[in-house]
Amino acid sequence: MDAAQRTEFLPRLDRDFDSRQRGKILQRFLQLAFDRAGYRLVDERISEGIDFDVIHRTDPSRRFSFEARTTESFVVPVKLEDLRQMEAREAEGYQTGIAALRIAPGGRWVFLARPWLRTPSVRVSAGNTTGWDTLAEEINARFVDVIVECGALALAEGLPGLEALVNQAKAE
Numbered sequence: 538m539d540a541a542q543r544t545e546f547l548p549r550l551d552r553d554f555d556s557r558q559r560g561k562i563l564q565r566f567l568q569l570a571f572d573r574a575g576y577r578l579v580d581e582r583i584s585e586g587i588d589f590d591v592i593h594r595t596d597p598s599r600r601f602s603f604e605a606r607t608t609e610s611f612v613v614p615v616k617l618e619d620l621r622q623m624e625a626r627e628a629e630g631y632q633t634g635i636a637a638l639r640i641a642p643g644g645r646w647v648f649l650a651r652p653w654l655r656t657p658s659v660r661v662s663a664g665n666t667t668g669w670d671t672l673a674e675e676i677n678a679r680f681v682d683v684i685v686e687c688g689a690l691a692l693a694e695g696l697p698g699l700e701a702l703v704n705q706a707k708a709e
Contacts, residue, residue, distance in 0.1 A: 544642045546688050551640055553692060556607075562691050563638055564588055564605040565699045567646060569687065570679035572706035576601075581703070587622045590631060594709070601672075602626035603636045603648075612658040613637045623651045634669075637661040645677045 550559050568578050568589055576591035576599075593599035602623065606613040613635060623633035634650040639661055649659055650666035665673045690698045 546684050547640050547644050548642060549692065551609075554695065558695060559640075560605070560607045561696055562699065563607050565696065565703055566680060566683045566687065566691070567603075567605055567636060567638075567676070568706060569683045569699075569702055570646075570676050571601075572709070573679040573682055574675050577709055578703065578706040581707075587619070587626055587633070590626065600631045602631040602633045604634075606635055606637045607640055608637065608661060609640050611639065611662045612660050615654045615656050615659050617656055620651070620654060620656070623654075627651065634666065635659065646673060646680060648673050648676075 550562065554562065568581060568591075571591045572578060575594050577594050579590040579592050581589040587602050588605045590600070590602045604619050604623070615635065619635075626633045632650065634648060635654060637647045637649065637659075638644050639647075647661045648665045648669040649661075650669060653659065653666050664670075687699065687702065
């Protein structure tokens with residue numbers, strides 16, 4: 538996949554899948570990006586609760602729990618239930634927040650920590666929460682790698698094609 542194909546990938550995914558499926562595929566790609574960055578996928582909740590938890594394989598103090606959101610605009614919804622569930626994850630030692638991706642050519646994940654989140658929505662154009670810029674750079678670089686590695690598979694097979702890779706990220 539060359540640079541032009543990578544730039545076109547998000548809009549193509551948008552054309553080939555409905556918004557719900559597209560969001561789930563991108564959530565899986567995000568989970569795989571964390572895996573490539575040295576995190577183990579501890580738990581995923583594809584439809585209920587905070588979407589996924591990760592713990593760094595060599596530094597277990599680096600624990601994150603994210604609600605993954607995709608959008609075509611510059612905002613993502615923040616629900617009171619999201620905030621309550623994040624509080625529960627924080628009680629278990631996780632840093633929590635929203636990972637948001639605007640569906641546009643060259644889109645990048647923005648990471649917003651729980652204290653920055655307000656209902657009913659948060660702007661994703663504002664950038665990352667202070668202190669999460671390094672995490673964002675690391676994960677976004679790996680996200681591009683995952684698009685290159687798994688993009689054709691996702692376009693051809695959708696979510697089922699990614700299952701084995703996500704299960705491997707949980708097992709390691």
